[in-house]
Amino acid sequence: MSASKTGQLQRLDRAHHLHPFTDFKSLGEEGSRIIERAEGAYIIDSEGNRILDGMAGLWCVNLGYGREELVAAATEQMHQLPYYNNFFKTTHPPAVQLAEKLVSLAPEHMNRVFFTGSGSEANDTVLRMVRRYWALKGKPEKQWVIGRENGYHGSTVAGMSLGGMAPMHEQGGPCVPGITHVRQPYWFGEGRPAGQDPNDFGIECAAALEAKIRELGEENVAAFIAEPVQGAGGAIIPPQSYWPAVKAVLDKYDILLVVDEVICGFGRLGEWFGSVHYDLTPDLMPIAKGLSSGYLPIGGVLVGDRVADTLIEEGGEFFHGFTYSGHPACAAVALRNLELMEAEGVVERVRDDLGPYLAQRWGELGDHPLVGEARSLGLVGALELVDPETGERFDKALGAGNLCRDHSFASGLVMRSVGDTMIISPPLVISHEEIDELVDKARAALDATQRQLAVTTTDKIKESLT
Numbered sequence: 001m002s003a004s005k006t007g008q009l010q011r012l013d014r015a016h017h018l019h020p021f022t023d024f025k026s027l028g029e030e031g032s033r034i035i036e037r038a039e040g041a042y043i044i045d046s047e048g049n050r051i052l053d054g055m056a057g058l059w060c061v062n063l064g065y066g067r068e069e070l071v072a073a074a075t076e077q078m079h080q081l082p083y084y085n086n087f088f089k090t091t092h093p094p095a096v097q098l099a100e101k102l103v104s105l106a107p108e109h110m111n112r113v114f115f116t117g118s119g120s121e122a123n124d125t126v127l128r129m130v131r132r133y134w135a136l137k138g139k140p141e142k143q144w145v146i147g148r149e150n151g152y153h154g155s156t157v158a159g160m161s162l163g164g165m166a167p168m169h170e171q172g173g174p175c176v177p178g179i180t181h182v183r184q185p186y187w188f189g190e191g192r193p194a195g196q197d198p199n200d201f202g203i204e205c206a207a208a209l210e211a212k213i214r215e216l217g218e219e220n221v222a223a224f225i226a227e228p229v230q231g232a233g234g235a236i237i238p239p240q241s242y243w244p245a246v247k248a249v250l251d252k253y254d255i256l257l258v259v260d261e262v263i264c265g266f267g268r269l270g271e272w273f274g275s276v277h278y279d280l281t282p283d284l285m286p287i288a289k290g291l292s293s294g295y296l297p298i299g300g301v302l303v304g305d306r307v308a309d310t311l312i313e314e315g316g317e318f319f320h321g322f323t324y325s326g327h328p329a330c331a332a333v334a335l336r337n338l339e340l341m342e343a344e345g346v347v348e349r350v351r352d353d354l355g356p357y358l359a360q361r362w363g364e365l366g367d368h369p370l371v372g373e374a375r376s377l378g379l380v381g382a383l384e385l386v387d388p389e390t391g392e393r394f395d396k397a398l399g400a401g402n403l404c405r406d407h408s409f410a411s412g413l414v415m416r417s418v419g420d421t422m423i424i425s426p427p428l429v430i431s432h433e434e435i436d437e438l439v440d441k442a443r444a445a446l447d448a449t450q451r452q453l454a455v456t457t458t459d460k461i462k463e464s465l466t
């Protein structure tokens with residue numbers, strides 16, 4: 001695309017398009033990067049730059065770009081039946097087949113799925129289901145849902161209320177009542193409590209959950225919701241001790257476990273679900289993103305037998321659903337996506353080959369002066385940026401993470417920043433060579449960031465002297 005065409009699109013974008021999670025004014029001043037095409041693990045912008053997509057879109061393009069089989073699945077379904085709903089005792093083949101496939105992949109005790117259009121809608125569904133479940137059980141006072149600080153469960157009103165992102169709560173609140181949050185198992189981010197072993201910290205976080213349950217009263221608590229590995233919060237891998245300790249707490253009390261698999265599901269951690277990796281037995285699992293590799297929007301909630309049986313046997317009509325719940329074209333693409341993942345052994349390859357290889361190569365970045373911690377699990381990874389002088393976080397005002405992200409983009413790698421945490425979540429079909437490229441480009445971005453910050457710091461010192 002010509003430079004003038006890019007400029008024209010940027011002008012129209014600025015004039016008419018409000019982007020998600022964006023400072024509208026500053027984007028207007030800088031102009032958007034326009035992504036035109038993509039293939040494999042690369043996106044290509046309107047200036048012809050090939051950029052390695054270290055984020056798989058938004059944690060979703062698990063099979064990579066340009067998969068003709070997924071395009072064909074959508075096209076065939078659109079010809080056959082572009083839309084019909086699943087309300088009022090009707091359905092269509094793709095929705096039924098996808099439900100059956102999902103159940104075959106899910107933990108044994110999960111045999112039902114409720115479809116939605118997105119992860120946020122899945123979590124809205126979760127909230128309604130857990131409260132409905134307890135009402136049917138004759139315990140309507142079990143209303144409270146406990147989430148975690150800095151957890152992410154979507155951007156609808158229920159999604160953002162279940163999530164623990166303070167800046168989201170501050171806009172458009174108050175949040176849905178009856179939702180509260182406990183401490184996140186983020187050892188580095190919580191200041192690496194002096195001398196404390198991460199596993200002791202993990203147990204402390206589980207104890208905070210128990211304390212919250214006691215404070216609210218077990219008889220008032222409906223569910224605990226968490227991501228196996230926090231994604232949007234900063235690719236936060238909990239200490240090994242955390243999930244077993246949380247399981248022990250939940251086993252003590254009669255509280256539902258909701259495991260948000262929107263990112264961790266479908267191979268990201270080297271198993272079909274994060275719950276399998278951490279040996280969890282969820283009552284509900286919201287899913288989306290990698291379900292269709294992002295080719296079409298679809299989400300859902302996998303429902304364990306305990307909740308499903310009650311809703312079915314005792315519930316009567318459940319007054320909830322979306323026009324696009326189980327949309328035929330989206331379901332057909334998701335089904336084909338899962339079939340391809342199975343046929344190509346994608347999940348096993350993440351577990352046995354790509355995950356360990358990324359852990360080794362990404363781990364090497366831990367020796368960079370700007371990096372206080374390098375961590376990864378499966379194909380999700382993070383770098384914690386620190387001031388080389390002190391080993392502590394930079395002054396927030398420096399925006400080190402954003403600088404690093406911009407250098408990364410400029411060098412041909414999409415790496416995202418969450419504060420001063422750099423995160424990656426590449427397509428699950430990335431090759432060893434592409435992982436090498438990813439690590440090299442991340443290192444180059446760290447170098448460039450370090451040089452820029454050194455200049456900034458020198459300038460500040462000069463300023464203070466004059």
Ligand SMILES: *Cc1c(COP(=O)(O)O)cnc(C)c1O
Nearest residue numbers: 118119120152153154260262263
């Ligand atoms: C992205 C995400 C959601 C929300 O999904 P949308 O499809 O954006 O509504 C929910 N939970 C988690 C863990 C996510 O990462």
